Amino acid sequence: MGLLRWARAVSPWILHFNTGACNACDIEVVAALTPRFDVERFGALKVGSPRHADILVVTGPVTRESEPRLRRLYEQMPEPKLVMAVGTCAISGGVFAGCYNVRGGVINVLGKADMMVPGCPPRPEAILEGLIKLVERLRGIKKR
Amino acid sequence: MVLSLNDLIAMLIFPGFFFLILMAFFLEWLDRKVVAKVQDRYGPLMAGPAGILQPIADFIKLLSKEDIVPRGANKVLLTAGPILMVALPLTALLFVPIDGQSAIVDFEGSLIAVLFILILTTQLVLLIGWASANVFAAEGSMRSALQMLSYEIPLALTAICPALMAGSLSLSEIYRAQAELGWPFLAYLPPLGAISFLVFLTCSLAELERVPFDAPEAETEIVAGWMTELTGRRLALVKLGRNLDFLLMASLMASLYLGDPITPSLPLLAPAAFILKTLACAGIMSFARGLVARFRIDQALRLFWTYIIPISVGVLVATKLALLLA
Numbered sequence: 001m002g003l004l005r006w007a008r009a010v011s012p013w014i015l016h017f018n019t020g021a022c023n024a025c026d027i028e029v030v031a032a033l034t035p036r037f038d039v040e041r042f043g044a045l046k047v048g049s050p051r052h053a054d055i056l057v058v059t060g061p062v063t064r065e066s067e068p069r070l071r072r073l074y075e076q077m078p079e080p081k082l083v084m085a086v087g088t089c090a091i092s093g094g095v096f097a098g099c100y101n102v103r104g105g106v107i108n109v110l111g112k113a114d115m116m117v118p119g120c121p122p123r124p125e126a127i128l129e130g131l132i133k134l135v136e137r138l139r140g141i142k143k144r
Numbered sequence: 145m146v147l148s149l150n151d152l153i154a155m156l157i158f159p160g161f162f163f164l165i166l167m168a169f170f171l172e173w174l175d176r177k178v179v180a181k182v183q184d185r186y187g188p189l190m191a192g193p194a195g196i197l198q199p200i201a202d203f204i205k206l207l208s209k210e211d212i213v214p215r216g217a218n219k220v221l222l223t224a225g226p227i228l229m230v231a232l233p234l235t236a237l238l239f240v241p242i243d244g245q246s247a248i249v250d251f252e253g254s255l256i257a258v259l260f261i262l263i264l265t266t267q268l269v270l271l272i273g274w275a276s277a278n279v280f281a282a283e284g285s286m287r288s289a290l291q292m293l294s295y296e297i298p299l300a301l302t303a304i305c306p307a308l309m310a311g312s313l314s315l316s317e318i319y320r321a322q323a324e325l326g327w328p329f330l331a332y333l334p335p336l337g338a339i340s341f342l343v344f345l346t347c348s349l350a351e352l353e354r355v356p357f358d359a360p361e362a363e364t365e366i367v368a369g370w371m372t373e374l375t376g377r378r379l380a381l382v383k384l385g386r387n388l389d390f391l392l393m394a395s396l397m398a399s400l401y402l403g404d405p406i407t408p409s410l411p412l413l414a415p416a417a418f419i420l421k422t423l424a425c426a427g428i429m430s431f432a433r434g435l436v437a438r439f440r441i442d443q444a445l446r447l448f449w450t451y452i453i454p455i456s457v458g459v460l461v462a463t464k465l466a467l468l469l470a
Contacts, residue, residue: 003204004204004205004208006201007200007201007202007203007204007205007208008205008208010190010191010197010198010201011191011198011201011202011205035183035184035185038180038185038186038187040176040180040185040186040187040188041185041186041187041188041189041190041195042189042190043188043190043191043195043198043201043202047363047368048363048364048367048368048372049367049368049371049372049373051212051368051372051373051374051375051379052368052371052374052375052379054205054209076212078209078210078211078212078375078376079209079210080209080210
């Protein structure tokens, strides 16, 4: 299955979903696609349809309003699928944790987050590093 | 009809299926690299040397993903559609003289057959979108059908111009006729051949649903257009089919407009020259993707019906008149 592992590792297509972020993390995620950082070097494409995606990139605390949508997007993605939480809010709810309208981080809703990138907002380099580490895990390479 | 070993090799390896599929993957890599260069990026870099294996990795990955058919969707159409999506352009590519001399299947009227297959491909898009039971997919396929109503006419009209000059409807014959003419049809009675080429190029972009005519799959408006509900194997086949379509249009351009007097008689140089011409045409189309923005569907229709169709009729009439006077 080496070939399959390699194929999955060099072609991570991402779907970006904002669950209620302040837009800072979103700008950083989009910046990762731009010429300066160019996430396509690693084979990543930003796709529009959850049916085409491999990695769900979530930014922002999960609000009550966005919770069912996040669940549905995740369910619409075909297996094997991964979740990446970008920013402190997506990890734990951040400063919004405990608010009446916030359910917490992605892990509180989906029960999993394969990679967490902390920061408020994380720099594009940090997002790229998170993606690369996730991809290396797919490939079965263990680094420190 | 007896099939010899040579025929079998021609059909399956070069310039047949194996070569064509590899070439389709190569064109996707080239496309992504060219667009990345235009945008001052690197493009795919990690899969193989300079990322050349990227399309193959995407294909293998998609083949291994979960296969989802939404409730309410027509499973038969969603299965048959992607398979035909690959089979139709592969069939049409057998009519094109990829080896620079003669097509594998060469008959009087292969140009008409190719144009017919191009229409069938668009019909398939309509069927897949409709069978997906999804509003975005339906919207995308409707736009695709609307667009077809506008570009199909000038595409056929301009493709007939080189055929008129050659006096034949066989693609290999048209390619050879340009060798006898002494220069490519692109340079025929300047600027007649060039205008014809430009119209054909514009219609090819619309046929391939590429920027600026990618309203049928406009990612920022309607998710992924008619491909929205396709997953795994189906998406892999559709993507491969679209790359083959890309190869088909580029090689059509090369055979209709870029024949030359020197190479077709040389055994090894002929395929190399033809492939280089195909790559150049594909490069022009990729370059356009990096340079321009998207037309709204009504703008695309208006562009075709008010400008491109009259121009294509004019070019056809002028070519016929020039031939009568010559």
